[in-house]
Amino acid sequence: MDSTSKEPPKQKYLPLRELTLNSRPLVKRAIQFSCDGDLAVAADDSVHVFVPEFPDLTRRRKRIAEGGDPESSDEEETNEQKGKYNPETFRTQYSEGSKHMPVSFPPLDPRINKELYDAEGMPFPYDKTSAPSKPQGVEKDTNGQEDGRDAGDGDQADGVEGDDDDDWEDDSDDSSVDDDPAGGGARLGSNQPYGAGSGPITSVGSSMNHVVKISWSPSELGVNRRPILGILTGAGTLAMYGDGDMAANVLGSANGYMLQRRELASWLVLWGVGERMMVPGQSPAYSEYIRTFAWAQEIGPGQALLATLNDAKEIAIISVQTVVYVEEGSEKGRAVGGPAEKTVWHVRELVRFKAEGPHLPVSTMDPDYVPCGTSFGLSFGPWLEDDDGRTCVLGYLDRNYVGFRKLRIDKPWTRGQLPKLQVENKDTHGQCVHLTTDGFIEFEQGIFHKGDMIGCRGMISTGWHPVPFEVSLASGALAETAKHKTGVCGTTYNLQHCENPIIDMVVHPPPDPARPTPTPLYTLVRLSATPTTPNWYETNVPSALAADPSSPYFQWARSIQQKLEVLVPADMYQKRAYGADDSDSDEESDDGVLMEDTLEDDEGVNYTGEGLTAIDLTTDANVAREVKVVPEVHPHRFRFHGLTLSAGGGASAVLVSAHSTQHPERGGWHTQRSQVLFSYKPRRASGRSLSMYMDDDNLNFSLVSSMSTEGKLFEYLYGGGPDVPGVHYPLSSDPRHAHVAQIFAPVVRNQKCEVCGAAVTQSMRKEDLVGCEKGHFFGICALSGLAVQKPGMTRSCGTCGLKTMRPEILLQKVPEDIKEEVKGVIGRGSCMACSGKFLN
Numbered sequence: 001m002d003s004t005s006k007e008p009p010k011q012k013y014l015p016l017r018e019l020t021l022n023s024r025p026l027v028k029r030a031i032q033f034s035c036d037g038d039l040a041v042a043a044d045d046s047v048h049v050f051v052p053e054f055p056d057l058t059r060r061r062k063r064i065a066e067g068g069d070p071e072s073s074d075e076e077e078t079n080e081q082k083g084k085y086n087p088e089t090f091r092t093q094y095s096e097g098s099k100h101m102p103v104s105f106p107p108l109d110p111r112i113n114k115e116l117y118d119a120e121g122m123p124f125p126y127d128k129t130s131a132p133s134k135p136q137g138v139e140k141d142t143n144g145q146e147d148g149r150d151a152g153d154g155d156q157a158d159g160v161e162g163d164d165d166d167d168w169e170d171d172s173d174d175s176s177v178d179d180d181p182a183g184g185g186a187r188l189g190s191n192q193p194y195g196a197g198s199g200p201i202t203s204v205g206s207s208m209n210h211v212v213k214i215s216w217s218p219s220e221l222g223v224n225r226r227p228i229l230g231i232l233t234g235a236g237t238l239a240m241y242g243d244g245d246m247a248a249n250v251l252g253s254a255n256g257y258m259l260q261r262r263e264l265a266s267w268l269v270l271w272g273v274g275e276r277m278m279v280p281g282q283s284p285a286y287s288e289y290i291r292t293f294a295w296a297q298e299i300g301p302g303q304a305l306l307a308t309l310n311d312a313k314e315i316a317i318i319s320v321q322t323v324v325y326v327e328e329g330s331e332k333g334r335a336v337g338g339p340a341e342k343t344v345w346h347v348r349e350l351v352r353f354k355a356e357g358p359h360l361p362v363s364t365m366d367p368d369y370v371p372c373g374t375s376f377g378l379s380f381g382p383w384l385e386d387d388d389g390r391t392c393v394l395g396y397l398d399r400n401y402v403g404f405r406k407l408r409i410d411k412p413w414t415r416g417q418l419p420k421l422q423v424e425n426k427d428t429h430g431q432c433v434h435l436t437t438d439g440f441i442e443f444e445q446g447i448f449h450k451g452d453m454i455g456c457r458g459m460i461s462t463g464w465h466p467v468p469f470e471v472s473l474a475s476g477a478l479a480e481t482a483k484h485k486t487g488v489c490g491t492t493y494n495l496q497h498c499e500n501p502i503i504d505m506v507v508h509p510p511p512d513p514a515r516p517t518p519t520p521l522y523t524l525v526r527l528s529a530t531p532t533t534p535n536w537y538e539t540n541v542p543s544a545l546a547a548d549p550s551s552p553y554f555q556w557a558r559s560i561q562q563k564l565e566v567l568v569p570a571d572m573y574q575k576r577a578y579g580a581d582d583s584d585s586d587e588e589s590d591d592g593v594l595m596e597d598t599l600e601d602d603e604g605v606n607y608t609g610e611g612l613t614a615i616d617l618t619t620d621a622n623v624a625r626e627v628k629v630v631p632e633v634h635p636h637r638f639r640f641h642g643l644t645l646s647a648g649g650g651a652s653a654v655l656v657s658a659h660s661t662q663h664p665e666r667g668g669w670h671t672q673r674s675q676v677l678f679s680y681k682p683r684r685a686s687g688r689s690l691s692m693y694m695d696d697d698n699l700n701f702s703l704v705s706s707m708s709t710e711g712k713l714f715e716y717l718y719g720g721g722p723d724v725p726g727v728h729y730p731l732s733s734d735p736r737h738a739h740v741a742q743i744f745a746p747v748v749r750n751q752k753c754e755v756c757g758a759a760v761t762q763s764m765r766k767e768d769l770v771g772c773e774k775g776h777f778f779g780i781c782a783l784s785g786l787a788v789q790k791p792g793m794t795r796s797c798g799t800c801g802l803k804t805m806r807p808e809i810l811l812q813k814v815p816e817d818i819k820e821e822v823k824g825v826i827g828r829g830s831c832m833a834c835s836g837k838f839l840n
Contacts, residue, residue, distance in 0.1 A: 012055055012257045014093040016651065016678040016718055021048060024641070024657050024672040026210050028438055028503045029376055031642035031655040031676065034216040034227045035298075035707070036837070037714030039094060041655060041676060042211045042642075044669070045104035047231055047241075049264060050094040054713055056259045056801050057727055064729050093718075099264035101241065103231050104209040107194075108239055110276040112269055116347045117280055125284040196236040196275040197289025197311040207234040212375045218298035219708045221322060223343045224838050225301060225829050228270060232375070236289030238273040238308065245342055259801045262839055271345060273308055279318065281349030294378035296392065301829065302415050305407075307378050307394055315355045315378070315396065317407070317423065321346040323416045324829065341808075350421050357401025357430070358481040359491075368492050372399045376440035381456040384447055384473045387411075393428055393456065393471050395441040400491040402441065402460055404429040404471045426480060429471045432489040436463030442507045444520045445649075445703060447473075449513070459522050461505050464498040466538075468519045500526040500533050504643040506652070508541055509703050523554070525654065529638040530661065531564050536640070556654050556677035560638055567632040570662075637661045641674065647711035648704060650719020652679045681720030709799050709836040726834025727800050740832070743822060744784040747813050754789045781805045783832050786813060799836035 023043030030042035039050040110126050117124040195205035213232040217240075222228040228242030244266045273279055274290035282288070289311045296305035302322040309315050324341050362369050377397030381404075383390045389410040396403050406428040410420040443458035448470065455472040486492040505524035510516055521541050529536035537557050553561065641655040657674040659665060704712060704721060715721030716728075725731055751760045753772035760778075764771035770787050771777040778787040781794065782802035788794050794803040811819050830837060 013683075013717055014053055014091055014095075014258075016094075016680050017092040018678065019050075019094055019676040021674050021676065022672070023048070024674045025655070027212055027375065027641075029213065029440070029642050030211075031653055032214055032216055032644045033646050033651075033653065034229075035219040035647045036227065036710035037646065038216070038227070039644075039653065039676075040214050040216065040229055042214050042231075044210050044672070045208075046100055046102045047211060047214060047229070048098060048100050049229065049241075049267070050098045051262050051264065052093055052710075052714060053097065053261050054259050054710075054799055055257055055717075058801055060728065061730050061800075097261045097263060099267060101267070103211060103239065103241075104233055107209070107235065108237060108269060108272055108277065110278075113271050113277055113279060113347075116271055116345060119344050119346050120280045120348060122280050125278065194276060194287060196287040199289065199311055202234070202236055202289050202311075205235070207236075209233045209235040209237075213292060215293065215295060217295050217320075218304055219711075220298070220301040220829075221304050221320065222270075223322075226837055230293060230295070230306075232274075232290060232293060235275055236291070236311075237275045237277060238290045238293055239277075240270045240272065241267055242270050244268045244270075259798065260796060260839060262798060271347060273306075273318070274310075279347045279349060281318075282316075292375050292378050294380055294394075296380040297382055299383070299390070299409070300413070300415070303413060303419075305380075305409075305421075307380065309355060309378050309396065313355050313398070314352055315394070315405075316352045317350045317421060319346070319348050319350050319418055319421075321416060341806075346416060348418060350418065351423050353405070353423060353425075355396045355398060355403065355405075357398035357403060358432070358483055359399050359401055359486050359489075360483055362399070362486070368487065370492060371437050372435055374435075374438045374440060376438060379441040379443060379458075381443045381458070381471070382446055384454065384456075391473055393473065395443070395458075397435060397439050397441065400432060400435050400486050400489075402431045402433060402435075402469070403427040406473070428473075428475060429469075430481065431460075431469060432486075432491050433460065433467055434462055434491040434494050436494065436501070438501075439463045440505075442505055442522070444507045445509045446513050448516060450516070457520055459505060459507055459520055461502045461524070462494075463501055464494050465496055466502070466505060466522060466524060498535075500528055500535060503527050503640045506643055506645045508645065509649040513702065523643070523652075525640040525643050527640060529560055529564060529640065529656075531634040531637075536638075537561075554652055554654075554679035556652070556656075556679050559677065560656065563636045564634065564638075566634065566636060568635055570631050570633045634661055646714060646719055647707050648715035648719045648721055650681050650715050650721060653677065654679075678718075680718035683716065684720055684722060709831075709834050713799050724799070724834070726831075727836070731833065740783060741785065743814065743818060744786065744810075748785045751787060753787075760787050779803065781810075784810055784813070786810075795838040797831035797834060797836045798839050800831060800834040802831060802833050804831065804833075 021041065021043070023046065025042045026044050027042065032040050034040070037052040039052075041048040041050075111124075114124045114126070195203045197203055201207055210233065211231060212234055213230075215230045217227045217230065219225065219227055223243040223245060226243060228240050230238055230240055232238045243264075271277070271279070273288075273293075275287050278284050278288075290308050291311050293306060293308045296307070299305065302324075304320045306318040306320050307315055308318065323344050323346060325344060374397050379395045381393045381395065383392050389408055391406065391408045393404040393406050396405070404427055406424045408422045410422070413419040440461050441458060442461070443456055448455050448457045450470070453470075453472050454474055455470060457468065457470040460467040460469055502524050503526060505522055508521040508523065510521070519540065521539075523539040523541060524537075526533070526536045526538075537553070537560075539553075637659050638656045639659060641657065643652065643654045645652050654677050655674055656677060657672075704715070707715070709724060709727065712721060712724045713727055716724055723729065748762075752758070753760055753774070753776050755776045756772065756774050758772040758774045758776075760770060760772045762770065764773070764775075764777070765780075766777065768780060769777040770780050778789050779794070780786070781788055781804050783804040786805065788803070788805065793809050794805055796803050807823075811822060814822050
């Protein structure tokens, strides 16, 4: 018998399996997918970021180009691979390549925003004449560096280059720094807690600065058109994390079927908002406490809108843009793999307005006072585009009121310039509804059509119940509602009894926008899942659209439900080692729970673990009594911390922590644990292009078409999405390819070997290499067909794996008279083969 037949087949697609984290968040909504399949998970004072690994489908595209069967040998192994141990068989998605970032301490240096002012040509408030002096009593760590000097995750480049100890020495010459407390944030120690807003704790800098909210930006905003991550902490500071301009460590392919894995070593704090992190257009007269924030949906490459809400109920709309410049004299940097481009951030506040509802303020001493407030009370709706611009609504929460304010951006919005933004003076729509703490709004993706009405819709989480809403984008502002007490509109109290608050809720993409469902499709999870709280999971998604058509439950929901249904004898659960007589009542169990509790039944029988070992089980009477009185208990309960959907809605993830129902939880931060559980759909049959799914009732064709290439590929792997153009099959019909080949044909024919000067000829081509007449072989640019004769001249696509020359290198190869034409054809920032994002 051939022993190699017992070996498991080589794994091509990494499965989604649970992740165990040594942390636990303090807030709800603590997990979120990005548009590219990146996963961010909040902890108490840090954030985990996971990046996906994608399969290498180069062989499949080659077989299609040669007219072969695309699925002929996708899962086959070569003879050399057979019989060898393959550790990749046990790898899972997100198991490697993650980053754990501390974000709470030390506080961010306000000078990370200096480049924002330089880009706008404005003086920086924290200039050298008024910069903070070196704080006293700074201790040095074991490496000899001063504690509290670096901000964010400890990287040197938290957005400031060249800020070192010399700056501290220069800044300390200003003797009036410590004597003038009225100079705002610009005159205090930059890494010392200062305080912001008017709250009794945050205004004096006494917050523990835990993670409050995380949110990914829309696609194509950061370096290499990747999204950035906004992290709001308890001190009122909103920091943006993402790729910097420096070259990252791009690891080689994990095996023959996986592409290069993107590392997050280049991540740093890009800029910040709130507390002392002022941006151009904001006044440095006071320090602002940011209570919540929200990103507008995708507008264009390198363009986005950010909304922030402070504790004074002021909403600020901020324009966020990136412009890529080719650095002069960077040829040397490219030769060693350094970046040839520099990304400049243009961030500026555009407008600010009050977000107040019609309800009168209530004193905390009022008998009818009900707590109300949220860190998730902002959300942008989808864009409605026309010939002159685009329109959306911004939803916000106030005390027992949900308001929607209309915004409009006129076309064109030239990249690098400020947009023409118009904001209505009054709310377009408002709704009085009882809101408890941490309510939020979720919009449905896409524009909603109902008769002659064109608008958007979604769900409101009141904290206890989901409430649907619809907003028209064509109507004008509402008439101003007179101020009144909550008792007038009946929203003072929650009239529907519920004892399990909503932790998170997602609104699913509509399967067919032309035939909308009566209410948006949603799924929510509540705080506690126990055998006695059956309402911990709620959804109105039809079974036909679920991951398993036989059940409306997600896979993680079925797994949790099965664990909740487990019953064990009470004496077995109380006893640490079943039958052992040497256990200590003060000794910890394997899960960190002390085994000193006692369980009594209705007859007063004591069931401590020690007492059970003393019972004589040799007599029939004692055996019968033991079987009769020992009850069964449910040992497990779960607490939810967040729920998220992938960009296409096909995959989901939930963050939970498991607890005991029989023992109180004891231990410190080092015992905190949580798990990320996933749900996914089976992959569709390959070999079908996206256009072949237009008649599929369960596939939102317009949504899939508008997603990023990374999002499409992630949806294909785990969300039941279709094949990805340019990744699963070559885009031979793209007219740009033929045009580019025609432009570079003369250059390809006349290129010379830079080693020996001989002609580089296509007759010396070997697979992916091309050589000169004297036998020097080089790689080939997938876009132009030119030989890559120097290191650092190319960049790899993260989804299809093709290597193409940088745009500035290609422009050097063509005559001056056609450079503008080449710029318009090749573009910048994305792969021409699949529109994927490049690795840095």
